[in-house]
Amino acid sequence: GAVVSQHPSWVICKSGTSVKIECRSLDFQATTMFWYRQFPKQSLMLMATSNEGSKATYEQGVEKDKFLINHASLTLSTLTVTSAHPEDSSFYICSATGTSGSAISYEQYFGPGTRLTVT
């Protein structure tokens, strides 16, 4: 099946710094990418939806100036957590949909996730 990678798999940063997380579709072109956040023992909460070459659509309550999303190509989207604080510590997961390569149009393919810890 289609593969999505994320980098880094885990990161520890100091409060006030920024962290960038990359999400790549390895064997298909991702027309749409999604970013989720998951706190311990909770479900996935959608943060934003991004389409290649256009601005991301953020879910209600998600600060677009704090969580910067760039989807510059059909295989790469980045999430930058700016001025991170301890409450931003979470598991961030991306997913992608596409119709090329090994991707099936209705399915979202998830990356392995990035564990962010802000100290």
Next chain:
Amino acid sequence: GQNIDQPTEMTATEGAIVQINCTYQTSGFNGLFWYQQHAGEAPTFLSYNVLDGLEEKGRFSSFLSRSKGYSYLLLKELQMKDSASYLCAVSGITGGGNKLTFGTGTQLKVEL
């Protein structure tokens, strides 16, 4: 909007059958997914239903009734490795693609 309900926890015995229910209310529907998630890992795809009825895939089956806003995931011949969180997710159409809304997940514990 979308509202999805599923039990928080379930316990079952190795070798048994367990059914995890999911009810949903949605303003737009483009299919229902079931995912399995082990702690600290990303969700993995189990099944997709867009039409009413039962979809069977090995030990896993998923059922959908659109008129009742109801789905279930059936796991047969339970194994210890099936202990995980099972997420029900409904797909609705947005301007930018199919958007998934997840339920809170059902933590399944398989015991000897």
